[in-house]
Amino acid sequence: MTLDLLIQQLVNGLIVGSFYALIALGYSMVFGVIKLLNFAHGDIYMNGAFVGLIVFSFVGIWVGNGWLGVVCALLVSMLVVGLLGVVIERFAYRPMRNAPRLSILITALGASMVLNGTALALTGGRHYAFNTDLGFAGIDISTVHITYTQMVLVAASIALMAGMQAFVSRTMYGKAMRAVSIDMGASRLMGIDVDRVIALTFFMGSALAAGGGVMAGAYYGSVHFFMGFIMGLKAFTAAVIGGIGSVPGAMLGGLLLGLLEAFGSSLPFVGSEWRDVFVFGTLILFLVFKPTGLLGRSVVERV
Amino acid sequence: MMIDEVRTMPAAGQPQLMRWSVVLPGLAALALALVLPQFANAYVTEVATTALLYVVLCLGLNIVVGYAGLLDLGYAAFFAVGAYTSGILTAEFGFNFWLTIPVAMAAACVAGIIIGAPTLRLRSDYLAIVTLGFGEIVRIIARNLDITGGASGLIGIERPEIFGFRLMQVQHFYYAFLVLALLTAFVCLSVERSRMGRAWFYVRYDEDAAAGIGINRVTAKLQAYMMGAVIASVAGCLYAAKMTAISPESFTFNQSLLILLGVVLGGMGRIPGVVLGAILVALLPEVLRGAGTYRPLVTAVALLAIMLFRPNGLWPDKRV
Numbered sequence: 200m201t202l203d204l205l206i207q208q209l210v211n212g213l214i215v216g217s218f219y220a221l222i223a224l225g226y227s228m229v230f231g232v233i234k235l236l237n238f239a240h241g242d243i244y245m246n247g248a249f250v251g252l253i254v255f256s257f258v259g260i261w262v263g264n265g266w267l268g269v270v271c272a273l274l275v276s277m278l279v280v281g282l283l284g285v286v287i288e289r290f291a292y293r294p295m296r297n298a299p300r301l302s303i304l305i306t307a308l309g310a311s312m313v314l315n316g317t318a319l320a321l322t323g324g325r326h327y328a329f330n331t332d333l334g335f336a337g338i339d340i341s342t343v344h345i346t347y348t349q350m351v352l353v354a355a356s357i358a359l360m361a362g363m364q365a366f367v368s369r370t371m372y373g374k375a376m377r378a379v380s381i382d383m384g385a386s387r388l389m390g391i392d393v394d395r396v397i398a399l400t401f402f403m404g405s406a407l408a409a410g411g412g413v414m415a416g417a418y419y420g421s422v423h424f425f426m427g428f429i430m431g432l433k434a435f436t437a438a439v440i441g442g443i444g445s446v447p448g449a450m451l452g453g454l455l456l457g458l459l460e461a462f463g464s465s466l467p468f469v470g471s472e473w474r475d476v477f478v479f480g481t482l483i484l485f486l487v488f489k490p491t492g493l494l495g496r497s498v499v500e501r502v
Numbered sequence: 503m504m505i506d507e508v509r510t511m512p513a514a515g516q517p518q519l520m521r522w523s524v525v526l527p528g529l530a531a532l533a534l535a536l537v538l539p540q541f542a543n544a545y546v547t548e549v550a551t552t553a554l555l556y557v558v559l560c561l562g563l564n565i566v567v568g569y570a571g572l573l574d575l576g577y578a579a580f581f582a583v584g585a586y587t588s589g590i591l592t593a594e595f596g597f598n599f600w601l602t603i604p605v606a607m608a609a610a611c612v613a614g615i616i617i618g619a620p621t622l623r624l625r626s627d628y629l630a631i632v633t634l635g636f637g638e639i640v641r642i643i644a645r646n647l648d649i650t651g652g653a654s655g656l657i658g659i660e661r662p663e664i665f666g667f668r669l670m671q672v673q674h675f676y677y678a679f680l681v682l683a684l685l686t687a688f689v690c691l692s693v694e695r696s697r698m699g700r701a702w703f704y705v706r707y708d709e710d711a712a713a714g715i716g717i718n719r720v721t722a723k724l725q726a727y728m729m730g731a732v733i734a735s736v737a738g739c740l741y742a743a744k745m746t747a748i749s750p751e752s753f754t755f756n757q758s759l760l761i762l763l764g765v766v767l768g769g770m771g772r773i774p775g776v777v778l779g780a781i782l783v784a785l786l787p788e789v790l791r792g793a794g795t796y797r798p799l800v801t802a803v804a805l806l807a808i809m810l811f812r813p814n815g816l817w818p819d820k821r822v
Contacts, residue, residue, distance in 0.1 A: 236627040294810060301706075302813050304573045304630055305766055309806030312759065316799030323795050428755070432638070435631050472646050479635040486628065487620040 206343045208461040214349055214418070216457020217356035221411035222434035223441065223449040224360060225404030228367075231380040231444035232400045235292065238307040240408055241431020242314035243284060245424060247409025248416035249318060251276035252329050255417075264332035273413045277406040284405025285398045287314075293394070311431075318424035326423045329416040352414050359410055360450050363403065367446055376400055380444065429475065436482040442495020451493060456481070528774075535680055539673040547672045551744070553784035554679035555737060560764035560780035561686045561773065562733030567762065568771030569699060570726035571706030572622075573630040576637025577761050580610050580731040582753035583640065584738025586650055589659045589748055594649065599662035603739050610735035613640075614728040622723040629727075637758055644750040655749025662743050675744045682740060686733055690773055693729070702726050756798070760786075763805050769815025778817050 222244050229237045255264075255272035262268050291310045295303045337346035367373040375396045378386040387393050415430075416422045433456065441452025459481060464474040485492065539547045559581060566574045587606040591597040597605075613636075621632045644650045651657065662669050662678075669678060693699045701722045704712035713719050742748050760783050768779025790797045808815065 236631060238630075291806065291810070298813065299571070300626060301567065301571050301573055301770075302809055304627060305762075306806065306809040308573075308575070308630075308759075308762075309802060309809055312798065312802030313806055316796075316802040320796045320799045429638075432631065432635050436635075439628075472642070476639050476642055479632075479639050482635060483617070483620060483632065486624060486632065490620075490624050490628075 203342050204465065206340055208465055209458070210343065210345055210349060212458035212461030213353055213454065214457070215460060216454035217353050218411050218415050218430075218453075219433055219437045219456050220360060220450045220453025221356050221414075222408050222430060223437035223453045224363060224446060225407045226431075226434050227438045227441070227443055227445065227449040228363075228376075228400050228404045230438070232376055233292070233296070233383075233397055235303055235307060236435070237404070238304075238431065239287060239311040239314055240404070240434065241427035241429075242311050242318070243280060243287075243405045243427070244408040244412040244415075244430050244434075245318060245422075245427030246283060246314055247276050247280040247405075247412030248329075248422045248426065249322075249327075249412075249424075250279050250409065251413030251416055252327060252422050255329070255331075255413075264330060266333065269331060269333070269413070269417050272417075273410055276409045276413045280409035280412075281402040281406035284401040287405075288398055288401040293397075315424065315427070322424050324424060326421050329420050329422050331417045331420065333417070348418070352418060356411070356414065357450075359407060360446075363407065364446050364450075366403075372396070372399060433478055436478055436485075439482060439485055439490075439492055442492030445492070445494045448492055448494035455493075532684075539676050544672055547676050549784065549788060551672060551676045551679050553781045554676070554683045555741060556761065556764055556780040556784045557683045557777050558679065558686050558737040559734060559761045560768075560776050560783070561683075561690050562730045562737070563761050564765050564771065564773075564776045565690065565693070565702075565726050565733070566730035567765050568776065569694070569702040569706065570723055571702075572626055572723060572727065574633045574727070574730065574758075575630050575755070575762070576617075576633035576635070576640070576758055577730070577734060578753045578755070578757035579633075579637040579640040580613065580734035581738045581741070581757070582644060582750075583610050583613050583731075584735030585742040585748050585753070586644060586656065586738075587735070588739035589656045589742040590649055592660045592743075593656060593658045599660065599739070599743055600664075603736060606735045606739050607732045610731040611728055614731035615724070618724050618727040622720050622727065634755070637753075637755055641750045641753055644753070651749075653750065655747055655751075656742075657747040659742050659746045659748070661746065669743070675740075678740060678744075682737065687773060687777070689733075694773075698722070698725055759801070759805075763801060766805060766808055767816060769818045772815075772817070775815050775817040779815065 222240065225243075226237065226240050229235060229240070251272040254275045255268050258271045259268045262271065287310050291306055292303070295306050298306075333346075333348045335344075335346050335348075337344055337349070339345075367376060375386070375391045376399070378389070378391060379393055379396050383393055386396075412427075415426075434453070437452040437456040438449050439452070440455055441448030441450070456478065460474055460478055463477045464471045535550075538550055542550070559577070563574060563577045566572050566577070584606040587609045588599065588602040591602040591605060592599055617632060617636050618629075621629045645653045669675060701712070701717045702725075704715070704717055705719055705722050709719055712722070741752075745752075764779040764783035765776055766779070767782055768777065769775025786801065787797070790800055793800060812818075
């Protein structure tokens, strides 16, 4: 592997990895607080991309298809889809909170399918173009061209994740979240409004996924109803690699998975059509040898 | 061990096999199923054959989901393993169809161990998402290998022969699937009442208590998972023989979802409920023929509504 290819794959890996990290973070936060694998998370990412595209095409009339439009789309989509996450929690997950584990999982699956089915019904399964006008200016490292867009995307996702980490570790609500994730009953006795904390967690996790969705849509230039399915699986893999329930773990896992995928699929005997198989192979290896992930605590079942 | 003495737990209960209220409608349904192809046209027989296929698959998944309480989202993968093993062996290597069934069962067992052994030690949520990934892996492998015929699939799978009689028409496969469905139901009934079946119920209701009375949780879950895998692979063999051509698109995530819907719709863990759910799922595409892209949404809303408003299914288990 030449140096150029190495740098190129490093850049690709970092970009894909920061998308994975954003989505894994939401996965991990929700899991940490209510111990539920939110299957709908990948679909929330997809909905975020669609809401972003709708906002973008309205706003674009006034502010153009440049950065301002993308930022508007990002913020509005994060807000709207964050609220959607709260609604899903309120109507699908809250009534099931004391139900058997299997019922909760199937409900989560149902919520995911409803979001996905709605998107399919509304778009008819078409690919929609996300035509941005961000330019291709950038810097050159040997023969590899890195655009400013790519740098901004990576920086923006790192900023979002750092903000989240600060929120969870420094604020009162962050402390409440950590308390609920350790012991929901005891937190309630200490006067924490558990329902509100859970709603807030869903809001933040969904907003992060939506942010990832808008960025991915703007970066790849295309939005599709099925884009969340594989993304949800990979975000889960990233969360497991980093250690599920851990905020820094999700970021680390996302970036590692992105790099692993970029370098893995450029190996001569792997090839890009085997990329997903490679990712799930990694997931299974991690579950066999290090199920707690790199930065996580024990996850062996004790219901 | 002690398992035999704790039969009073409602979940294990007494089998309903011998109750007249169950036996009579069951016999009537069986009689109807036996004579159906004699007066129904080819279309009805075709739909009924699909329904029987779903009955087999849903009963198999019910062992995993209903009995052991594990969520398997990639069940179609085992169906694919069976169909492709049988298809490749007959079409490429000229095997006799009946000999491919044990090979397919062994292949499903190996696949079940690879996926189940590492994940079943962890939280049950992990199994759900790993099986989801596994379902995709199997589809991607089938699409990218030469021996599986790639994206266009495998063609020219030979029709099976039994005592010199070759299964050709829809009716023949209808009866073949009926036999398989009855066989599966029989296996489910016997396993439900066995020591293994009771162990599953205990694990499903309280893992720690189950471990406390000497049940190996991981072994019990793995047994359920592999038994489900084997049933799906046998259904896959017969499916490949019926279709004579299979492609990766028959084994998508949606297929796994439909099978799961069948189990959940009728009532998890109970054979009559699961059979009802399977038949409803098989009729769904016929009913929703005009719905087009709205079809997945209808399926999704059905699943969510069942879970929220009738979590024990349309025909629930009265024992619990």
